[in-house]
Amino acid sequence: MRFLFLALLSCQLMMAQNNYPKDYFASPLEIPLQLSANFGELRTNHFHAGFDIRTQQRTGLKVLSAADGYVSRIKIGTYGGGKTLYITHPNGYTTVYCHLSSGVGEIENYIKKAQYQQQAYEVELFLKPNELPVQKGQIIALSGNTGGSGGPHLHFEIRDSKTEKIINPMLFGFDQSFKDTQKPILSTLYVYPINENTTVNQSRRPLVLNVKLQSDGSYLADHVASNGKIGFGITVRDKDNVSPFKYGVYKVASFFNGNCNYEYTFDTYSFDEMRYINALMDYEKYKTTGQKVQQLFMRKKFPLSIIKTDENNGILTIVPNLASTYRIEVSDFYGNTTTIHIPIQYDSLPAIVPEEKTAAKYPINSDKDSMFEKENVTVFFPKGTFYNDFNLNFDVIDNKAIIHDETVPVHSYYIITMTDKNFGAGNRDKVFIGGVDGKRIDFNSTTLQNDVFTAKVRNLGQFQLAIDTIAPTVKITKSIEGKDIKNQKNIEFIINDNLSGIKSYNGYLNGKWILFEYEYKNRKITHNLDDGMVATGANDLKLIVTDNVGNSTTFETQFLKN
Missing domain, CATH: 2.60.40.1220 (Immunoglobulin-like)
Structure with a gap:
């Protein structure tokens, strides 16, 4: 009866899964599949776009075409996916194979010919259907460790050929290649006061809530006492039965008094949405502690298609004379589910722990353009540069621009200009606006007009003019x-x-x-x-x-x- 009750309360906002072909694509490797990372896993500035398939800590394994088709694109790069092949299939999907050590046969010959013609290692090639056709199971490449790979593996993706949206390979029957009977693992549960007038357990700062394992396998959290708008966040990972690694979870849903108020499912999304991971996570917590807290609310709504919310964007309003319940369900692709119950009641007691003070005094409205100027430095933030409103710390000390700090995420590029006449005319082409990270200075592409140096950057922090006159x-x-x-x-x-x-x-x-x-x-x-x-x-x-x-x-x- 209890199971039926929970089933009836299942989230009505869940996205319906399309009917993807379950037996069309074969494994891209000849060895038993084990993952080191799954689809949707939280990464720096992006969600993981496919499977990272283990290659037994070796390079040079045969990589096979997952189905009939043709090599439609080849991208050879120093960073990112390194050496990458794209195969377009007649069923409307494209498979992607990254971090390769080389192509094989005609494919490798095609790559080398293009590199010598363009006199460049990094090339991007778009091919016609009749140029490099392949068959299912054909050896197309050898596995490697090129590009941004942290160790030998094959990154494998499936995309919609028309929209280029990336799709969870599990939806194509790859779930049959693994065994998973383990529930997702809850590490931490947070509660957040959303505005300055809200207290949670007499605190105006985010709190960690203790949880206890119950006899039915669910978790019961400490009581929450609040008097305003609050939200919750979790750190959670998943495991399967065949790999030592921990993965991202497939689905998270939350329920307030039995009604689904926030949910996301890692089925499919576009590359344009990737950077919204910085709004989904508690970015400040990530930058200061490395902890990836997934927030189950939006302070300001952002267009990440995997998220479905109620009209309050997952934020709860706690009112007098009403005891409330909040439930979080975290699931993997196989339906293994971890449930957390959180009792909530109204409490008007004053805060003991005050809101954290900041010296920042320049208000940012993320929906409007903002520009600030001091001494020889000007910064211009177009609307949409940030996800949320906040007060910016901006200063210039000893010719170094302090533009807040890295704990606030930046969605799109903004502009820094610095005026300086101290560099001699013979060296001005060697000067750039550098990002200062301790003793390290990071290069930003910089233009010069008259005495004004200009750079577009995508992070906050400290910046100064730097000169490089030393050859490699x-x-x-x-x-x-x-x-x-x-x-x-x-x-x-x-x-x-x-x-x-x-x-x-x-x-x-x-x-x-x-x-x-x-x-x-x-x-x-x-x-x-x-x-x-x-x-x-x-x-x-x-x-x-x-x-x-x-x-x-x-x-x-x-x-x-x-």
Whole structure:
């Protein structure tokens, strides 16, 4: 009877799942599937867009096309997905394969040909259906660790070919490849006073609530006593039966007095929505503690399509003479559910813990443009730069602009301008607006007009004008000067720049451009001698490395191949 009662109270706001084909796509690897990350997992500035499939801590595993189709796009990059293949299928979907070490056969030949034609390692290619057709189960690539990968694995996605929305692979039958009988794991439960007049358990700051495990497997939280508008947040992870990793959860729903008031389900979303993760999370908590608290309310409504709310956007109003109940249900894709019950009552007792004070005095209305100026610095925030209203801390001390701090998320770019006449005319092209992070200065692309330096940035913090007059360093890992390299497979260099960062690197063998692949994680560039560019006998190699403000280093050597 209790189960039926809970079922009747199930959230009416849940998105209906489409009828995705369940047996169309095959596994992209020949080994049993284990995940290190699932769809929708919370990441820095984005939700995870697919599966991270473990490759037994190795690179070079065969990557298979999940279905018949054609290679429609190839993107080779230093960051992000690294080496990535896109295969479009006749059923209206596209599969994506990232962090590859290389393509295979005709695909790899196509990539190399384009790189030499464009004289660039980083290329993006869009193909016609008849150029590189593939069959289901065909080997298309070898797994790797390229781009932003933190270790060897295959990132695998399924997208709608027309809208490019990414879709949870579990909806296509991949749930049959795993076993999961474990409920999501609740780590922390928070309650938030929403405005300055609200107290929660006599506090005007967010509080952690203790929870106790009940005999039926649910959790009961400490009593909440409040006198205004409040919201809740959770930190929660999930596990399955086959992998040691913890994942993001599939669905969260909350109920106030039996009515669903907030819910999100990780079925599908667009890349344009990714950055709204910074509004979904308690961003300040994340930046100060690393904790990813998922807030079950919106202070201001933001357009993240996975979220469905009531008219109050998940915020609860606690009124006198009414005891209330709040329930949170957290589920994985298999329906394993963790339930938290929170009793709530009205309480007019004054706050013992006051609201945290701030020195910030510049009001920001996120729905309007804002501009502030002090000394030689001007900042302009277009409307929509921020998710919520707040008071900005803005100051200029010793020619360093203090623009609040990193605890407030920025959704879109804003503009910083700095006026300065101190840099000599010969060095002004080496000057940029740098983000200050301790002793480190991060490069921002900067323009100069008259005496005004301008940069578009997407984070708050400290900024100053910096000058970079030091060229990059270039070091060959194994000297080849005057040597016969007939038994060598690669030529490798370590390249580094101490301030503005590497912008370009170009190698020339006997006067002809050659391909170097860049792995930023170890600052290494590699030329594969199998490219066939080396001549028999004597060879002259030149490498030119340039940083983001134009400082350049040239390395030259000679070697033999007999």
